[in-house]
Amino acid sequence: MLSITHLSAAINPDYWPAPFWPICFLLFLWIVKFLKIFSYPDVPTIVTGDKSLTKENSVKEILEKCAILKERYDPPYVWGRNGHIQTAIYGALGHSTLKRCFDKRHQVKLEDGTTVTFDVFEPIAKHDSEGDFTLALCPGIANSSESNYIRTLVHYAQEHGYRCAVLNHLGALKDVQLTSNHIFSYGGTDELEAMMNKLFEIYPSTKFISIGFSMGANVTTRYLAKVNRENRSRILIGLSVCQGYCAMASAPVYHDWENGRRIYNYIITENMKRLLKRNYRRAVLPHIQSGLVDEQKLWGATSILVLDEVYSRRVWGFKSVNDYYKWVSCLNLIPTIDIPMVFINALDDPIIPEVLFQPVKELCKTHPKHGFILLKHGGHLGFLEGKSVKPNSVTWLDRFIIQMAGAAIQVMS
Numbered sequence: 370m371l372s373i374t375h376l377s378a379a380i381n382p383d384y385w386p387a388p389f390w391p392i393c394f395l396l397f398l399w400i401v402k403f404l405k406i407f408s409y410p411d412v413p414t415i416v417t418g419d420k421s422l423t424k425e426n427s428v429k430e431i432l433e434k435c436a437i438l439k440e441r442y443d444p445p446y447v448w449g450r451n452g453h454i455q456t457a458i459y460g461a462l463g464h465s466t467l468k469r470c471f472d473k474r475h476q477v478k479l480e481d482g483t484t485v486t487f488d489v490f491e492p493i494a495k496h497d498s499e500g501d502f503t504l505a506l507c508p509g510i511a512n513s514s515e516s517n518y519i520r521t522l523v524h525y526a527q528e529h530g531y532r533c534a535v536l537n538h539l540g541a542l543k544d545v546q547l548t549s550n551h552i553f554s555y556g557g558t559d560e561l562e563a564m565m566n567k568l569f570e571i572y573p574s575t576k577f578i579s580i581g582f583s584m585g586a587n588v589t590t591r592y593l594a595k596v597n598r599e600n601r602s603r604i605l606i607g608l609s610v611c612q613g614y615c616a617m618a619s620a621p622v623y624h625d626w627e628n629g630r631r632i633y634n635y636i637i638t639e640n641m642k643r644l645l646k647r648n649y650r651r652a653v654l655p656h657i658q659s660g661l662v663d664e665q666k667l668w669g670a671t672s673i674l675v676l677d678e679v680y681s682r683r684v685w686g687f688k689s690v691n692d693y694y695k696w697v698s699c700l701n702l703i704p705t706i707d708i709p710m711v712f713i714n715a716l717d718d719p720i721i722p723e724v725l726f727q728p729v730k731e732l733c734k735t736h737p738k739h740g741f742i743l744l745k746h747g748g749h750l751g752f753l754e755g756k757s758v759k760p761n762s763v764t765w766l767d768r769f770i771i772q773m774a775g776a777a778i779q780v781m782s
Contacts, residue, residue, distance in 0.1 A: 405450040405451050405717075408450045408717075408745070408746070410441050410442055410443045410444065410450075410745065410746065411441060411442070411745045412438075412439065412440065412441050412442070413438050413442060413742050413743065413744050413745075414742070414743040414744075415432055415438055415740065415741070415742055416730055416733045416734055416740065416741040416742075416743070417429040417432060417733060417734075417739075417740040417741075418733065418734060418735050418736050418737045418738075418739070419737065427709065427737045427738060428606070428709040428710065428711060428737075428738055428739055428740040429737075429740060430780050431606065431709065431711075431740075431773065431776045431777050431780050431781075432711070432740050432742075432773070432776070434772075434775075434776035434779060434780070435769065435772045435773055435776050436772065437765070437768055437769050437772050438742070438769070442744055442745070442746060442747070442752075442754065442765050443754055443755070443756055444746045444747070444753060444754055444755075445753055445754065445755045445756075445757065445758060445759070445760045446755075446756060446757055446758055447758055448758070449746065449753060449754070449755070449760070450717075450746050451717070451748075452628075452715065452717030452718055452719045452746070452747070452748035452749070452751070453629065453719050453748065454748070455715075455717070455746065455747055455748025455749075455751030455752070455753060456718070456719055456720070456748035456749040456750070456751055458751070458753070458760075471488035471489060471490055471514060471535075472489055472490055472491045473488070473489045474486060474487075474488050474489075475487050475488075475489065475564075475567055475571075477563040477564065477566075477567050478548075479549075479559060479560075479563060481549060482548050482549050483539065483548060483549035483551075483559070483560070484545075484547075484548040484549070485536075485539070485559075485560045485563045485564060486537045486542065486545055487514075487534055487535060487536045487537060487564040487567075488514040488534070488535050488537065489532065489533070489534050489535075490514075490523050490527055490532065490533040490534075490535070491527070491532055492526075492527050492529075492530045492531055492532055493527045493528060494527070494528055494529065494530050495530050496529070496530025496531065497529075497530065497775070498778060498782075500576070500778065500782070501532070501572070501574050501575040501576070502530070502531050502532070502575060502576050502577075502578065502774065502778060503531065503532040503533070503534055503568065503572060503575045503576070503577050503578070504522075504523075504526050504531050504532070504533045504534070504577075504578050504580055504770070504774065505534050505536075505564070505565060505568065505577050505578070505579045505580065506519060506522070506523070506533060506534065506535045506536065506580050506581075506582075506585075507536050507561055507579075507580070507581040507582070507585035507586070507588050507589045507592075508535065508536065508538065508541075508582055508585045509582045509583035509584050509585050509611075509750060510538075510555075510583060510584040510585075510637065510640070510641075511538060511540075511541050511553075511640055511641065511644050512538060512541060512582075512585070513535070513537040513538060513541040513542050514535035514537055515542070518582070518750055518764075519535055519582075521762065521763065521764070521767060522764075522766070522767045522770065523535065525763050525767045525768075525771065526767075526770070526771060526774075529771050529775075531578075531771075531774065532572070532575065534564065534568055536560060536561055536564050536585070538552070538553040538560070538585075539551070539552045539553040539560060540552035540553065540644050540645075540647070540648045540652060541553070541644065543647070546651070547648050547651040547652060548651075549651065549652075550651060550652060550655050550656070550684070551652055551684050551685070552644055552645065552648060552652050554681065554685055554697060555584055555587060555588075555616065555681075555697040556587055556588060556591055556616070556696060556697025556698065556699065557588070557685075557697070558588055558591050558592040558595065561588055561589065561592045562592060562596075565577075565579075565592070565596070565600065566600075569600055569603065575603075576603055576604075576605050576778070576782065577603055577604045577605065578604075578605055578606055578607075578608070578770075578773075578774045578777060579592070579593060579604050579606070579607045579608070579708075580607070580608040580610070580770065581607075581608070581609055581610065581612070582610045582611065582750055583610070583611050583612055583749065583750060584612070586608075586609035586610050586611065586612035587609075587612045587613070587614070587697070587698070587699050589607060589608075589609060590607070590609050590612070590699040590702065590703060590706070590710070591699045591702060593607045593706050593708050593710065594699070594702035594703075594705055594706050596708075601707065601708060604708050605709075605774075605777040605778065605781040605782070606708065606709045606710065606711065606773070606774075606777040606781065607706070607708050607709070607710040607711070608710070608711050608712075608713070608770065608773065609710065609711070609712045609713065610713045610750065610766065611713065611714060611715065611718060611720075611721060611749050611750050612699075612712075612714075612721070613720075613721045613725045613726075614698065614699060614700040614703075614725055614726065614728065614729055615698045615699075615700040615725065615728075616693075616694035616695075616697050616698045617691065617694045617695060617698060618700075618724070618725055619725060620673075620674050620690075620694065622722060622724065622725065623672070623673060623674070623720075624672065624674070627722075628719045628722070629719055630719065630720065630722075631672075633719060633720050634672050634673055635671055635672065637673055638670055638671060638672055638673050638675075638676050641673070641676055642667075642668065642670065642676070645667070645680070653667070656680075656683070656684060661683050661684070662679060662680055662683060662684070663679055666679040667679050667680050674690065677690050677693060677694075678690050681693060700728060700729070703729060703732060703739065704732060704736065706738070706739070707738065708738070709738045709739070709740075709777070709781070710738065710739045710740070711739070711740045711741075711742060711773065712726070712729050712730075712733065712739070712740070712741045712742070713741075713742045713743075713744070713766075713769075714726040714741075714742075714743055714744075715743070715744045715745075715746065715747035715748060715749070715751075715752070716743060716744065716745050716746075717745070717746055717747065717748060718747070718748055718749045719748065719749060720749045721749065726741075726743075729741055730743065744765075747765070747766075750766075751764075752764045752765040752766040753765075
């Protein structure tokens with residue numbers, strides 16, 4: 370048994386081994402570097418084309434009306450300047466006080482038997498303009514209307530007079546059974562198109578702001594590139610948040626260990642496999658029985674690239690992963706989009722490095738209808754803010770979306 374004398378000696382700093390203090394100092398320096406304590410907040414960088422290039426109202430005019438873009442974005446003190454923590458913490462915290470309740474769940478049956486579901490949340494206050502406006506939201510990978518960042522935005526938008534419609538990605542909801550032999554794809558627009566067509570029908574007088582997050586931003590961008598002229602006139606503006614734009618370019622980047630991207634790749638892959646296991650009877654078993662998918666290779670996949678090789682590209686009928694990635698990517702479609710669009714990325718996003726969003730940033734310098742916003746901090750779909758350690762329940766992104774929507778209504782209506 371340790372005596373009082375020995376215990377007193379053990380807690381005496383003079384008793385500690387010689388390297389203790391140097392190790393503590395090095396650990397302190399590492400923590401300071403990891404938290405990026407000296408990475409000071411900054412005003413968002415805005416890239417737009419010259420609005421004189423077109424006689425029509427431009428995205429530049431819309432963004433000039435957003436006061437939030439002239440202010441410094443302040444992430445939470447101490448930890449908020451680290452993109453990894455921003456990325457992780459909101460998914461865990463969210464706005465836990467909000468109830469997961471929708472006003473109505475709609476179902477749309479596609480020709481191949483797929484059942485698309487989306488949830489509608491009606492406004493709980495009148496819009497300042499007294500008009501009818503709807504935010505059409507396409508969540509990130511494997512997400513739905515129950516995802517924390519979606520629900521927080523929905524509640525904030527409802528308080529400002531907006532209706533919200535949220536697409537539930539195929540297979541994402543535990544209580545909704547698949548009626549098709551596949552879950553969602555990274556770039557397929559059939560489900561979003563079905564939701565929008567139904568909304569056009571049941572809300573004939575509303576105007577839309579179309580918003581996508583991460584993978585959902587890619588889907589939204591692809592949809593806006595193909596929407597017909599009649600429906601296009603009812604969409605005031607599109608918004609893409611934290612997407613990677615080109616699957617071909619993303620694939621090798623996600624295998625880099627830089628900034629921990631290989632770890633994120635593994636986590637995303639495991640989430641996809643979890644979703645496939647939950648929908649095994651519909652989305653996996655038929656393909657195993659037909660010999661299309663090797664079950665052992667599927668469950669052994671540790672990266673998105675491998676998962677797409679053994680499952681996704683086969684189920685969607687492509688001869689190679691490259692062909693599949695060309696199909697799902699939106700980068701080459703962006704110049705053709707006639708609807709004003711805003712693209713947002715964060716410099717400290719651990720999943721989407723600068724090399725992936727740089728082409729869009731360059732494009733927006735000359736495109737009169739598109740704008741690019743780059744934040745120094747925010748992580749991947751984080752954008753938490755607050756001047757204390759505890760973040761605000763409403764994020765910078767939530768506030769920007771409502772300001773952008775209001776500005777688009779003034780300029781485009």
